[in-house]
Amino acid sequence: MNNATLEKLLGVSWPWSILSAEVDDAEHLLEVHIGLPRAGWLTMLRNVSRDGIRTFVWRHLGVGGLRCRIRLDCPVDMPLPEAAWAGQDDSPFSHALTQRLLILLGNGASLAVVSSVFDVDPQEVWRFKRRLDTGRVGASWTTSESAAPHTNAATPAPVTANSGPSHSNTTATSSNDAPPRAAGGELPEAEHGIWRELLTGHMSIDIRNLGLQLLLARLRTQFAVARDEDTRSLKVLELRRYCEKNINVATREIEQIKARAQ
Amino acid sequence: MTTGKGRVPGQLMSVEVASEYIRSGRVMCIAGDERALRKLPRGRWIGGTICYFISADGGVTSQDEVFVDLLPADCGEPKLRFYDVSTISKLCIDGPDNGFSLVVMPAFAPIHLQFAQHAPNYEDMYMKPLVGWVAGVHMSELGTLTPKAVFGPTGEFSELNAVAIHVPLPETRSASVAIVNLFQPGEGAVIRFPRSGFNASDVLIDNQPHNLARYLSESGINIQLPLVADYCGAHINVAIRAADAQKGEVDFYGPVFEGVDYRFANPVSSYADAFREMAPKEAVPAAFSCNCILNYLYGNLEGHSTGTLYGPVTFGEIAYQLVNQTLVYLRVD
Structure with missing residues (x-):
């Protein structure tokens, strides 16, 4: 596969280009080196030296059965690209991989499953989740037309538990929309605003179940420091998952949630 | 105490009687002085060292008897496991979808400190019931003997590792963790x-x-x-x-x-009275309970009854995460 095809597959677009791409057969790894074109007018115009380059490395979604590692050489005075293949400066994962990780975590997948699905180190996933939980890193990613990838493989679906402010990469509930209602006797859907009210502390219920008390206290702290909607959505899903799993022991609390959601 | 399916509170008993229970194949958690625990046969039990207990007769110190909690007889096949500092973070995900986990870890060991600081962020923490306790020693032997966790299937005593039992329950039953805390936050400074x-x-x-x-x-x-x-x-x-x-x-x-x-916290005038007043008045006894050595010492509980929750008096209590100066119990409904 030539670089132009790979650029199309990964969604690498101007001013960035693939400088090299190599397959490490032993590691089942595709190493993609991205930067400004070495002979391009932009590079010459900017007179970029090696000293003026920051190098970032992110794990990205797999390509053709291979793990994919992106190395970006970015001039210090240029912002990081808002592209699926790029990531935040303090994240080990690309935006696209981050979104996929969040979807699985939000659906209650264990770290072992998540790391197995994406063939990433479980410790790395755990550290990443801790940094999300403590607000040290965000999961948000704003796609722009120029950065939009050209393949399905590079276009992650959003984390869907949003009823908060609109976010470009998430399913948001318009302020004109009626809030989703709890279906007769069922736990309110993740999109229902009641979960966020509980997590912000704007709504309180009488909680006597110790597990829920401790979990909610932790989630409220994490929700308050979360950097973006996707991370907050993850907290919503975690709280709702507790209620689903503990319907027999947190009965009175869940009944209150259902009643308030009506 | 019967060996049938009926649930009875944990009891202090002789090593000989406890040995009979082990040989009968019952799943249990046993607390006792190290010398007493070393006399027990191998079997489906976990345990830890401690010689202070709350029994039906009140607080008692015994280095000869052991305290036995028989776990529900109608549970599924339990998993008994060792955990070290590198694996303790998987404690919660190893728990059954419906059931509970009971863990014992040695006081002052790195695993105790690791759990204390990081348990709230373990994967699946709070999602499934987790109780347990921190093993200790007689106060006069602090510094000479080390607290230990015991893995019944092999008879191994560890001053470094934790032991746990993951107990699945039938769909018709559920477990929950609760605490009795005598202390209310006072009106003083934040x-x-x-x-x-x-x-x-x-x-x-x-x-x-x-x-x-x-x-x-x-x-x-x-x-x-x-x-x-x-x-x-x-x-x-x-x-x-x-x-x-x-x-x-x-x-x-x-x-x-x-x-x-x-x-x-606000002061408490009589720990024993307060425990009797606050203890749950349920007909079904707790499946497991433990109380804190500080309550035992500060509240002068030796020889005093504290209600109907019996168990070891420990160097730390686990109600999901590590708690202090608290009575922890497990309900199985």
């Missing part, structure tokens, strides 16, 4: 810590920077009273181990957490 840990020096007291050890000395606060934090209605204690005003340092039995508001 204390905030700049970082999580087992010790502190400079803190925020009512939003003003202050040295905690000197504040304790100046205010004449009784350090037998724990700091209490409110976790969405659950009062969680952190007990003070030592306060040195000259060095300006305070050590805790459990970690304080950054960003949490703490207050010193």
Whole structure:
């Protein structure tokens, strides 16, 4: 596969280009080196030296059965690209991989499953989740037309538990929309605003179940420091998952949630 | 105590009787002095060292008898496991989807400190019931003997590793964890810590920077009273181990957490009376219970009845996370 095809597959677009791409057969790894074109007018115009380059490395979604590692050489005075293949400066994962990780975590997948699905180190996933939980890193990613990838493989679906402010990469509930209602006797859907009210502390219920008390206290702290909607959505899903799993022991609390959601 | 399916509270018993239960194949958690535990046969049990107990006769110290909690007879096949510092974070995900996990770990070991500080962030924490206790030794043997966790299937005693039993329950039954905390947060100053840990020096007291050890000395606060934090209605204690005003340092039995508001507890006039009053008045006995050595010592519980929750008196209690100066119990409905 030539670089132009790979650029199309990964969604690498101007001013960035693939400088090299190599397959490490032993590691089942595709190493993609991205930067400004070495002979391009932009590079010459900017007179970029090696000293003026920051190098970032992110794990990205797999390509053709291979793990994919992106190395970006970015001039210090240029912002990081808002592209699926790029990531935040303090994240080990690309935006696209981050979104996929969040979807699985939000659906209650264990770290072992998540790391197995994406063939990433479980410790790395755990550290990443801790940094999300403590607000040290965000999961948000704003796609722009120029950065939009050209393949399905590079276009992650959003984390869907949003009823908060609109976010470009998430399913948001318009302020004109009626809030989703709890279906007769069922736990309110993740999109229902009641979960966020509980997590912000704007709504309180009488909680006597110790597990829920401790979990909610932790989630409220994490929700308050979360950097973006996707991370907050993850907290919503975690709280709702507790209620689903503990319907027999947190009965009175869940009944209150259902009643308030009506 | 019967060997049938009927649930009975845990009991203090001789090594010989406990051995019979082990040989009968029952799944159990056993607390006792190391010398007594070493006389027990191998089998489907986990345990830990301690020689203080709350029994039907009240608080008692015994280095000859052992305290046995028979786990529900109608549970599924339990999994008994060892955990070290590198695997303890998987404790919760190893728990059954419906059931509970019971863990015992040795006091002062790195795994105790690891669990104390990081358990709230373990994967699946709070999602499934987790109870347990921290093994200790007779107070006169502190420094000469080490607390140990015991893995019944192999008879191994460990001063480093934790042991756990994961007990699945039938769909018709469910387990839940609860606590009895005698301490209510007082009306005093709100204390905030700049970082999580087992010790502190400079803190925020009512939003003003202050040295905690000197504040304790100046205010004449009784350090037998724990700091209490409110976790969405659950009062969680952190007990003070030592306060040195000259060095300006305070050590805790459990970690304080950054960003949490703490207050010193109101005094309790009679621990035994308060426990009897606050203990649940349920017909079905708890499947497991433990109480804190500090309650035992500060509340002078030896020889005094504290209600119907019986169990080992421990160097730390686990109700999901590590708690201090608290009675923890497990209900199986």
